[in-house]
Amino acid sequence: MAETIFAPWDDPTEKPLIRFRNVTKRFGAFTAIDDLTLDIFEREFFALLGPSGCGKTTMMRMLAGFETPSEGTIELAGQDIAAVPPNKRAVNMMFQSYALFPHLSVYDNIAFGLRRDSLPRADIDARVGEMLKLTRLEKFARRKPHQISGGQRQRVALARSLAKAPKLLLLDEPLGALDAKLRQATQFELMDIQEKTGTTFVIVTHDQEEAMTVASRVAVMDEGRVMQVATPERIYEAPESVYVADFIGDVNIVPGTARAVGDGLFQLNWAEDTVPFIAASEGAFSEGQACHLAIRPEKIAISAERPPEAENAVHGKVLDIAYLGNLSTYHVELPGGQVIKAQTANTRRISRRSFTWEDPVWVSWTKTAGVLLDQ
Amino acid sequence: MQRFVLIAVPYTWLLALFLIPFVIVFKISLSDIALSIPPYTPTLEDGFGPFFSALDFENFVFLTTDDLYWKAYVSSLRIAVTSTAITLLVGYPIAYAMARAPEEWRATLMMLVILPFWTSFLIRVYAWMGILSQEGVLNQVLLWLGVIDAPLTILNTTTAVYIGIVYTYLPFMVLPIYAALDRLDGALIEAAEDLGCSRVQAFWLVTIPLSKNGIIAGSFLVFIPALGEFVIPSLLGGSGTLMIGKVLWEEFFNNRDWPVASAVAVILLLILIIPIILFQRNQQRQEEA
Numbered sequence: 001m002a003e004t005i006f007a008p009w010d011d012p013t014e015k016p017l018i019r020f021r022n023v024t025k026r027f028g029a030f031t032a033i034d035d036l037t038l039d040i041f042e043r044e045f046f047a048l049l050g051p052s053g054c055g056k057t058t059m060m061r062m063l064a065g066f067e068t069p070s071e072g073t074i075e076l077a078g079q080d081i082a083a084v085p086p087n088k089r090a091v092n093m094m095f096q097s098y099a100l101f102p103h104l105s106v107y108d109n110i111a112f113g114l115r116r117d118s119l120p121r122a123d124i125d126a127r128v129g130e131m132l133k134l135t136r137l138e139k140f141a142r143r144k145p146h147q148i149s150g151g152q153r154q155r156v157a158l159a160r161s162l163a164k165a166p167k168l169l170l171l172d173e174p175l176g177a178l179d180a181k182l183r184q185a186t187q188f189e190l191m192d193i194q195e196k197t198g199t200t201f202v203i204v205t206h207d208q209e210e211a212m213t214v215a216s217r218v219a220v221m222d223e224g225r226v227m228q229v230a231t232p233e234r235i236y237e238a239p240e241s242v243y244v245a246d247f248i249g250d251v252n253i254v255p256g257t258a259r260a261v262g263d264g265l266f267q268l269n270w271a272e273d274t275v276p277f278i279a280a281s282e283g284a285f286s287e288g289q290a291c292h293l294a295i296r297p298e299k300i301a302i303s304a305e306r307p308p309e310a311e312n313a314v315h316g317k318v319l320d321i322a323y324l325g326n327l328s329t330y331h332v333e334l335p336g337g338q339v340i341k342a343q344t345a346n347t348r349r350i351s352r353r354s355f356t357w358e359d360p361v362w363v364s365w366t367k368t369a370g371v372l373l374d375q
Numbered sequence: 376m377q378r379f380v381l382i383a384v385p386y387t388w389l390l391a392l393f394l395i396p397f398v399i400v401f402k403i404s405l406s407d408i409a410l411s412i413p414p415y416t417p418t419l420e421d422g423f424g425p426f427f428s429a430l431d432f433e434n435f436v437f438l439t440t441d442d443l444y445w446k447a448y449v450s451s452l453r454i455a456v457t458s459t460a461i462t463l464l465v466g467y468p469i470a471y472a473m474a475r476a477p478e479e480w481r482a483t484l485m486m487l488v489i490l491p492f493w494t495s496f497l498i499r500v501y502a503w504m505g506i507l508s509q510e511g512v513l514n515q516v517l518l519w520l521g522v523i524d525a526p527l528t529i530l531n532t533t534t535a536v537y538i539g540i541v542y543t544y545l546p547f548m549v550l551p552i553y554a555a556l557d558r559l560d561g562a563l564i565e566a567a568e569d570l571g572c573s574r575v576q577a578f579w580l581v582t583i584p585l586s587k588n589g590i591i592a593g594s595f596l597v598f599i600p601a602l603g604e605f606v607i608p609s610l611l612g613g614s615g616t617l618m619i620g621k622v623l624w625e626e627f628f629n630n631r632d633w634p635v636a637s638a639v640a641v642i643l644l645l646i647l648i649i650p651i652i653l654f655q656r657n658q659q660r661q662e663e664a
Binding site: 066091093097112113116117160164 | 562585
């Protein structure tokens with residue numbers, strides 16, 4: 001059975017659930033969000049990724065209704081929501097601090113939103129039971145928030161924000177307070193729950209790994225602007241700017257000037273008296289235009305001899321080795337002082353490592369391994 | 376050993392300044408009035424046997440025979456409860472506004488609440504006499520504004536006592552509530568609104584329950600001194616204001632009847648201690664649940 005790929009953003013007939021249209025938000029003289037336009041589709045797991053102060057939390061608070069845009073409109077299912085107060089929005093939020101009510105039991109916390117809709121008691125009971133089961137909290141229903149662990153509190157917060165079956169769930173750094181192991185497990189749990197409930201999730205995070213793991217699409221933000229919106233693979237493999245390339249994962253940035261050599265290929269003159277690099281690019285560059293080659297360390301091979309068929313190869317010496325257990329990252333100094341990071345999997349024991357400090361080596365990569373960026 | 380010393384210090388303090396005086400007062404309440412110094416018998420000079428055999432509960436029985444006493448207790452309770460309630464109604468919004476005020480203002484606002492303590496309590500109560508009297512500031516202003524035609528009689532009434540108590544004890548209500556509200560995480564209110572509460576609902580369902588401890592502490596801090604209050608009813612109240620503090624004073628100084636006055640004081644203490652113990656039991660049970 002051919003599974004259809006979930007990609008509503010590529011379908012022009014699909015109507016977005018959320019629409020930011022030229023949204024600007026100022027706090028006094030400070031511009032938190034700068035003329036931002038963005039569509040988020042139903043059933044998406046959308047990540048807002050950026051360093052602190054980039055405006056991602058402000059965007060989320062505008063969706064929840066705690067802030068209103070200074071300019072522009074935000075539409076939810078085709079309706080401008082500027083005038084709708086938070087308590088009337090079909091949007092729920094999971095707070096970074098969880099914001100569990102300390103005076104209420106786990107059960108009452110989850111039932112809090114349902115009771116506001118004055119549902120019959122039996123319905124509330126059923127729904128809370130369902131949420132407790134979904135988040136595996138049945139045993140803790142009678143406990144108070146201070147009597148359970150951090151991971152359990154996190155699940156209570158999630159259950160509470162899902163209880164009202166919102167059209168849109170906002171998660172503000174939902175895993176920030178958990179330790180690394182638990183965070184990984186919870187990431188998959190979140191994806192599971194998102195799939196099961198079919199709710200649209202918007203997650204705010206500064207952790208790129210988290211965003212890449214959970215999200216269907218990622219918006220990389222900087223200083224109130226969206227730098228790029230794409231699937232995690234596109235963001236990683238085809239960043240549109242040095243900022244995005246640098247923010248996501250590890251990357252080598254080699255600055256230089258471009259020269260077209262035809263067939264979508266460009267030469268990058270990166271230092272004097274050296275052989276220029278060759279790179280394929282979808283975008284065009286004019287003669288002598290300043291540009292950057294962005295290339296991931298794991299796409300660079302390291303060898304003692306010059307590989308005969310290599311499209312790009314350059315000689316250098318090992319400056320530093322970072323041993324990460326499963327991987328090793330070699331810092332190789334090229335003539336002219338540029339340092340390139342090359343990563344290899346440690347398939348052999350460390351005692352049998354081929355290179356050590358100060359060894360002369362060749363680093364090489366294919367012409368499609370990196371991307372050429374103009375900014 | 377260190378722990379023992381640490382615990383011993385406050386207990387010695389309590390023993391010396393609370394328990395021993397209380398035992399003395401309790402002993403006097405079991406004694407008889409006498410024309411001597413001190414004005415009661417027996418004393419330990421009489422020897423142990425006669426000393427203990429002379430003690431009895433006569434004074435407590437006497438308190439039940441005269442209407443005055445239980446009426447004074449009931450009236451004191453009524454005044455203390457009512458003024459605690461008024462103080463809460465006035466103090467809560469003040470504390471709430473303080474906690475919601477911009478960060479840089481809070482220290483100043485706190486200062487303003489504490490400021491009255493820098494002046495003698497007696498002088499401030501006298502000042503209220505100047506404000507509330509027939510020719511006082513309040514009546515002058517109201518007459519000038521045309522709100523009233525003839526000056527109101529406020530001074531020497533129970534109303535003046537309420538005004539005095541609420542004014543005096545307001546900081547004791549505001550400060551603990553402010554402390555509780557200040558600690559309240561703003562995200563909780565947002566979470567409540569996010570889950571469908573209006574502002575008002577969020578206040579009743581989240582803010583009030585979470586400031587409960589402040590409310591209770593503030594209420595005790597107002598209720599306890601208000602119940603035994605003596606200065607305010609004697610200066611601002613009239614002959615119609617019956618309060619146990621005043622009765623106590625009269626027994627001691629006008630009648631020089633120390634034993635009866637001590638009995639009045641012991642009963643007053645019991646009235647105060649019982650609700651506190653009940654409250655603490657309740658708190659403990661809640662913690663355990």
